[in-house]
Amino acid sequence: MTSLDKPPIGTSTVKWRFPDIHPEGRKYVLIAAAIALVSLWVWDVLTWPLIFVTLGVAAFFRDPVRVTPVEDGVLVAPADGLVTMIQRVSLPPELAGPHALGTEPMVRVSIFMSVFDVHVNRTPITGTIRHVIYISGKFMNADLDKASDENERQHMVVEDRDGLRIGFTQIAGLVARRIVAFVKPGDMVVGGQRIGLIRFGSRVDIFLPEEYGAQVILGQRTIAGETIIARRGIQNVAGVAQ
CATH class of the missing domain: 2.70.70.10 (Glucose Permease (Domain IIA))
Known part of the structure; x- marks a missing residue:
């Protein structure tokens, strides 16, 4: 790598990732996922709607990283x-x-x-x-x-x-x-x-x-x-x- 290929000092590579699910909501996501799984054997027509519900519950309890301004006043x-x-x-x-x-x-x-x-x-x-x-x-x-x-x-x-x-x-x-x-x-x-x-x-x-x-x-x-x-x-x- 030449000097022209090197990133500027103080910079780094940042990759996007899915936000974490807050621990307070994980049990609700697991419950929703379990119900969706059970529906496969009980009434599979509900499986896809329940999968979407599970994703919605996971999204509700998402806990993204935030960068707070460091500023007085x-x-x-x-x-x-x-x-x-x-x-x-x-x-x-x-x-x-x-x-x-x-x-x-x-x-x-x-x-x-x-x-x-x-x-x-x-x-x-x-x-x-x-x-x-x-x-x-x-x-x-x-x-x-x-x-x-x-x-x-x-x-x-x-x-x-x-x-x-x-x-x-x-x-x-x-x-x-x-x-x-x-x-x-x-x-x-x-x-x-x-x-x-x-x-x-x-x-x-x-x-x-x-x-x-x-x-x-x-x-x-x-x-x-x-x-x-x-x-x-x-x-x-x-x-x-x-």
């Missing part, structure tokens, strides 16, 4: 999905108070995840988990505003090294029937780290401190752990509903 998206609401709201009771996010209204960015999106959620900032609060509730459409107050949900608060606290909420939807947390109070997390999962369609809300401006707009799609959702010291890129 940014919050990254906690979920893959569609930005459906950006509005100033009163804090949920579980996130209000001096030991959580305070008492003043905050800008809430809501990200809706369809069954086709990755459902592994990630922390928007590096810090320490201060609160993990699970609340049972209904299973109405997660795209509705009142789902924040009535659906099954799980609130989390993470505090950075400067004492700034960021709150976000995992909300179950029409099909979702369980919210799973991978962390507990006192755990140290790195921005973009996996912190939980919601099974089969849902929504995640993130509450922005006053010093952070939303850097996404309605209708934009976000990638968990990669999309910068807010910046410190920057105004909102679009008007915030009051």
Whole structure:
């Protein structure tokens, strides 16, 4: 190999590969695959549809590698999905108070995840988990505003090294029937780290401190752990509903 054939310093060959299946979903993939296999002997006309169902379950629980921006003063998206609401709201009771996010209204960015999106959620900032609060509730459409107050949900608060606290909420939807947390109070997390999962369609809300401006707009799609959702010291890129 001549010097002209050598790749530039600092580069390497990268190959695409199928995303891993998160351990939380592997048992569901195995169950779906087993049912498809049994159908070969029971009623083979269902085999191909069940194979597609198995592939769909595997795709739902996919857990791709993400590259989180290494930058101070940014919050990254906690979920893959569609930005459906950006509005100033009163804090949920579980996130209000001096030991959580305070008492003043905050800008809430809501990200809706369809069954086709990755459902592994990630922390928007590096810090320490201060609160993990699970609340049972209904299973109405997660795209509705009142789902924040009535659906099954799980609130989390993470505090950075400067004492700034960021709150976000995992909300179950029409099909979702369980919210799973991978962390507990006192755990140290790195921005973009996996912190939980919601099974089969849902929504995640993130509450922005006053010093952070939303850097996404309605209708934009976000990638968990990669999309910068807010910046410190920057105004909102679009008007915030009051």
